[in-house]
Amino acid sequence: MKTAINLSNDSSVQAETNKNVKISVNNFNLFYGEKQALYDVSLDIYEKEVTALIGPSGCGKSTFLRSINRMNDLIDNVKISGDIIIDNENIYRTNDVIKLRTKVGMVFQKPNLFPMSIYDNVAYGPRMHGIKNKQELNQIVEESLRGAAIWDEVKDRLKTSALGLSGGQQQRVCIARAIAMKPEVILMDEPTSALDPISTLKVEELVGKMKKDYTIVIVTHNMQQAARVSDRTAFFLNGEVVEYDKTDTIFSVPKDKRTEDYITGRFG
């Protein structure tokens, strides 16, 4: 536990000096019809870091995560105000959602592989973006599966149905599927909540490795997980960001009483 905090401590010190802001959120509000779900969210997410979003159920952390690649567009009657800026581009001002989602990948709470083979699942994204060359696809699939630390487990059964894998394996194939698009940002919505402890550990290790290539935003229920894997943590409550800071700061000297109460398990 302590080492984990120390580790993230080190990396965030580096971040202070040479990391850039990847995603900048300013006064972001979101409404489901009449009901407001996010209130004036403002925070900066740094490049090649893991940012954890924590908070009790229904606090808006998943909603916020889904705002970053505009998955909330799928729901009728969603209205937003404020800005989310990725690489100097306001994602709600551009009409190119495809480009946005290509750049910002996502891994969901439950593994949601398609009813196709493992290979087809991973190759799905590249194919949809016009890559037809078999060799190129083979290479992408292998690289992605290696990147998701699952290549060795599935390399002999690439053509079999992906739905035959265990939950933990499926989730890592989901990560491979996201990586295959060569995104810059990966959003993870409680990626381990449906997994057993060993699979969870594997995914966490993977996240730790991945941050050298990707900017990762992860929603989690599990505070130890946030402490283990993340560099920064934002604490959400009732649609507001109560506190956002380096993870070790949040977990050792929270500024807000509510953060402290949540972290120490007094509610949530």
Next chain:
Amino acid sequence: MSDSPIEKSNKRKYFLEKLSGRFFLFCALISVISLALIIGFVFFKGLTPFVADGYSFVDFIFGNDWVPSEDKFGVFPMIVASLYATIGSLIIGVPIGLFTAVFLAEIAPKPIAKILSPSVQLLAGIPSVLFGVFGLAVIVPFLQNNLGLPKGQSLIAVIIVLAIMMLPTIVTVSETAIRAVPKSYREGSLALGVSEIGTIFKVVIPAAKSGIMAAIVLSMGRAIGETMAVILVAGNSLIIPTSLTDSVRPLTTNIALEMGYAAGTHQEMLFATGIVLFSFILILNFVLAKISAKGGQ
């Protein structure tokens, strides 16, 4: 990879996206266009006698006499016959079909269900005429001989034939709906100590309600719309039925029987009969839509 080809291909994608969306909308609108055309043509033809030729619509609806060759057009007996036949067949057909669907989806041992479900599906495709042939050759004489009637062509014969005909529709559609109910609902109920049967009736059937409603609407459509099978077993007499053994002439039968031979006002009055049938169906659909909307909340 430079930016411009990607953006270009994205532009093409968005264009296709818009185009396909509109194309799908157009496909969806074909139902509306068709309905409008059907209503337009049937109402135009059917209302001509009342608008242009001075026939009374009230006399048409509530008149007891239908003698086209003597210019008497009253469809009241047919309205009554249609209502009795449809309601009667639903009373018999819906519970049997629904219970069969429940049995197949929930209780039947797997091998049995595996054989029976497709067989019932097969039966959904059997032409209605064959049910009429069976009704005429078997049910009509059976009723006549066992109930001591002068004729077996009767309201009850119509009801039985219609009930049989709607069985496959009710069974297959409800079965699909019941199977679509998530396992977790059942487990949740069973875990609370509710029996299997209790779970089926308290949890599964209510959860499958919209599908079951669809089954009922579909089969009601089939019952009210059935013509050829009914012609053969109804007797087609022009009286207001006072008992199940009276022979009757439902609205559809009236149209089918006389359409080939009708011309002029007579033909237009058959279209008017169609309007009555139509109105019933539109009202029914409206009521059912309300019911299911309420049930959904």
Next chain:
Amino acid sequence: MNKIKDHLLRGILWFSSLLTIVILVTIIGYIFVKGYKLINFDFIFGDYSPTGGGGIWPMVVTTIYTIVISLLIATPIGIFAAVYLQEYAKQGRLVRIIRFATESLTGIPSIIYGLFGAVFFVATLNFGMSIIAASLTLTIIILPVVIRTTEEALKTVPQSYREGSLALGTTKLQTLLKVILPSAVPGILSGIILSMGRIIGESAAIFLTAGTVAALPEGIFSSARTLTVHSYLVTQESGDIELASAIGIVLIVIILVLNLTATYISKKLNKAD
């Protein structure tokens, strides 16, 4: 008390199913017993003769014509309409209107479709009594069935598939064609089977739009007689239950073959996944 109720309800379920099966087996059995003697090669592939003793080949061909043409038109339209309603439309007045229209089409008696077809396709569009007029009428008849079953099938496709695909930066159209529709194929097939049943079973509407010419159709603009109309006319005009039953056997076998094919296809598709 509860146990007794349970047993009673369980008994009713068993009884209803048994009743359904007995009824349906009786009908099929009756038709087979009455008609099987007439069935032979010449009966099915022989040309029709009004003087008696001929075959039903012209009606078989006509039936195939109407099925193929109506499905070719109705299936894509129906599937895309369902796609619009389930995947594209925002809830609102337009969707309510479309749904109301579709529901209403379901309930319209086929005899009224026949009236409409006779006035619109036969007379107004001047197709004459013909296979194409009947097929277009049938297209409208089966449209609601295709739409409804496709919608039900689309509903069963998990939302997570859509999210998973869209999150990869694919368009709705790509998601639809590559993920959603393939997952919905078995459901859609069952809708098509239901529609085929409806086409094969239809008599009133075809009677008024395709006519009753008992000859091999020369093309889609010929007037012709389907198997079902033939069996109806045989019953009506000559009261020949045996011939009607023999035609019934042919119809049932066609439906059986169609069903088996569809089941086989959907099984194969599922395995390929």
Next chain:
Amino acid sequence: MNKIKKFSIYLIALAITVLLSACSGGANNSNSSSNDGYTLSISGSTSVGPLAEKLAEQYEQKEEINIEINQIGSSAGITNSINGVSEIGMSSRDLKEEEVASGLTETIIAYDGIVVVTHPSNKVDDLTIDEVKQIFTGKVTNWQELGGDDLEIVVVSREDGSGSRDAFQEIVGYSSGELIKNSIIASGNGNIKNTVATNKHAVGFISFEYVDDSVQPIKINGVEATPENVLNQTYGLSRPFLFVYKDENLSEEGQGFIDFILSSDGQQIVAEAGIIPLK
């Protein structure tokens, strides 16, 4: 929204274009089929239809011609021939005044007897025209009153507008309004025959050509229903079978078919079909 409107209008226009081209395709199609032989369209009476089919079958073997016969009832056939939808209409009843007024020409191609039939077990086998009328108007409701068993009479009639029914009612002398209300209405001769053949109570009327062992033909005023008795006018229930057409619509081929029917070969076929030839 405006864009959607524009787009839908565009699509509808497209659909109409497709439909229209399909129409013209249809016209081409029927033209091209004329290469194989002329297509003669005939529609009308279901009583005349079977006979016409038999005649057409023979004629098609002789001539390069396709004959399309649609059995849709006398009135519809007459209307079709007036509108030019069909070249020839078939009728099993006389033309009504307004139909004659629209300029139709009629040709009698055969005579048909209408036979009152009962279940074979019925002891009653001879009725007067007046008794027939009393049965069909509901004045007599039990076979006992006519010397039969104590069975309620079930009347089976054709539908209003049927040529056979019009002809029958005219000869027997009652109107549609007088027909007993709870009579079974059957569409088609076969249906009536089948109904009567399976019901001891029933009585109905059918065309000559449909009579067989399954039903008992009733003598009218003691005269049996035979072709001879129709031709020598002792059997009262008979009517003509008509072909009707507008002179300006009748093609050479159509005239050829009518000539064939009226020839001795054609009348031979009529006789073989169990219908009464002209001579």
